[in-house]
Amino acid sequence: MAIPDYQSIMLPLLKFHADQQEHFHRDATDYLAQTFNLSEEEKKELLPSGKQTIFVSRVNWAKVYLKMGGLLESTRRKYYKITQRGSEILKHNPSKIDIKFLEQFPDFVEWRKKSKIADTETQGKETEIASQQTPEESLEYAYQKIRQDLAQELLSLVKRCSPAFFERLVVELLVKMGYGGSIKDAGTVKGKSGDGGIDGVIKEDKLGLDIIYIQAKRWDDGVVGRPEIQKFVGALAGHRAKKGIFLTTSNFSKEARDYISTIDSKIVLIDGEQLANLMIDYDLGVSKITAYEIKRIDSDYFDDNISFSKNTL
Numbered sequence: 001m002a003i004p005d006y007q008s009i010m011l012p013l014l015k016f017h018a019d020q021q022e023h024f025h026r027d028a029t030d031y032l033a034q035t036f037n038l039s040e041e042e043k044k045e046l047l048p049s050g051k052q053t054i055f056v057s058r059v060n061w062a063k064v065y066l067k068m069g070g071l072l073e074s075t076r077r078k079y080y081k082i083t084q085r086g087s088e089i090l091k092h093n094p095s096k097i098d099i100k101f102l103e104q105f106p107d108f109v110e111w112r113k114k115s116k117i118a119d120t121e122t123q124g125k126e127t128e129i130a131s132q133q134t135p136e137e138s139l140e141y142a143y144q145k146i147r148q149d150l151a152q153e154l155l156s157l158v159k160r161c162s163p164a165f166f167e168r169l170v171v172e173l174l175v176k177m178g179y180g181g182s183i184k185d186a187g188t189v190k191g192k193s194g195d196g197g198i199d200g201v202i203k204e205d206k207l208g209l210d211i212i213y214i215q216a217k218r219w220d221d222g223v224v225g226r227p228e229i230q231k232f233v234g235a236l237a238g239h240r241a242k243k244g245i246f247l248t249t250s251n252f253s254k255e256a257r258d259y260i261s262t263i264d265s266k267i268v269l270i271d272g273e274q275l276a277n278l279m280i281d282y283d284l285g286v287s288k289i290t291a292y293e294i295k296r297i298d299s300d301y302f303d304d305n306i307s308f309s310k311n312t313l
Contacts, residue, residue: 002042003036003038003042003045003054003055003058004036004058005058005133006058006059006061006062006065006133006134007062007065007097007098007099008098009032009058009059009062010062010065010066010097010098011094011096011097012032012035012036013028013032013059013062013063013066013072014066014071014072014082014086014089014090014097015090016028016031016032017072017080017081017082017086018082018087018090020081020082020087021081022075022076022079022080022081023079023080023081024078024079025059025060025063025078025079025080026078028059028080029055029056029059032055032059033055038055042055043055047136047137047140048140048141048143048144049140054137057134057136057137058134058137060134061134061135061136063080065099065102065108066086066097066102067080068102068107068108068111068112069085069102069105069107069108070083070085070086070105070107070108071083071085071086071089071097071102072086074299076303077299077300077303078299085105099112136294139292139294147277147280150280150286151273151276151277151280152276154276154279154280154285154286155249155272155273155275155276157285158218158249158272158275158276158279158285159218159219159220159249159272161218163216163218166216166218166249167199167200167214167216169284169285170199170200170214170216170247171200171202171214172284173275173278173279173282173284174202174212174214174245175202176282176283176284177278177282179202179203179204179205179212180202180203180204180205180206198213198214198215198235198239199214199215199216200213200214200216201213201214202214204243210243211241211243212243212244212245213235213236213239213241213243213244213245214244214245214246214247215232215235215244215245215246215247216246216247216248217246217247217248217249217250218248218249219248219249219250220249220250221250222250223250223251223252223253223256224246224248224250224251224252224253224256224269225252225253225255225256226253226255226256226258226259228246228256229246229252229256229259229260229267229269230259232244232246232267233263233265233267236265237265241265242264242265242266243265243266243267244265244266244267244268245267245268245270246267246268246269246270247270247275248270248271248272248275249272249275250271250272251271251272251273252269252271256269257269
């Protein structure tokens with residue numbers, strides 16, 4: 001089955017704690033994965049950042065909402081226990097616990113107002129999907145959408161530039177990625193004076209112990225096929241070189257990609273989509289307008305104090 005949204009997780013999560021004992025969060029997550037019959041692939045599916053699984057993120061947010069609703073409480077780091085309110089709720093055997101259900105509690109409503117989480121259940125199909133995501137997921141997916149749009153716009157601009165500018169752009173990008181050192185010392189653009197399909201060269205490291213040859217094709221449409229790659233490999237052989245980077249604003253054919261896996265020379269192929277994303281990653285042709293930091297509670301900071309307070313009551 002599909003990965004459940006965080007609101008669907010709330011009731012099963014609360015029921016897991018119905019025995020009024022404290023439970024380790026990982027045990028709750030494993031129990032919920034079995035309850036929802038998740039496959040191994042679904043349990044491992046990652047958020048766009050690649051730093052956390054979607055399911056774990058949604059379980060964590062379900063815990064946050066239940067805590068803010070006063071149904072669960074944290075007893076110590078990564079351990080949770082049902083509250084008196086939570087136990088009373090389960091006695092009434094609710095069919096569902098979601099945001100609307102939790103809004104019967106004034107403290108939850110106040111928390112929602114302060115956190116400025118909008119009511120997403122009445123804002124159309126797009127926000128209906130958003131209501132199934134955690135705030136962290138919504139932020140990550142929004143970021144990915146902004147990045148994809150930026151990459152498309154960036155690539156369209158690069159395609160409109162002159163071939164000479166594109167060749168310089170490629171060398172500058174490789175320098176930003178750590179090849180060579182400075183623009184002056186790291187590489188050169190051969191341009192029309194280049195022979196055999198070589199558009200530029202760049203030092204592999206700051207000492208110049210090896211040279212990487214570059215071919216840059218600014219194409220609006222079509223694909224770079226195997227014949228173009230073979231010409232490039234031949235040009236490398238003419239320079240007694242075995243390392244090269246072939247970049248294009250379009251795409252490479254399957255035959256071209258298959259070919260480089262069969263030869264001795266080390267050739268890296270970078271298509272238009274990857275080029276645009278590398279430019280974004282290394283701040284070439286783009287500028288940063290804002291940044292957001294996501295922070296979590298440092299449980300270690302509070303653990304000793306909370307334990308001490310309980311022991312002295």
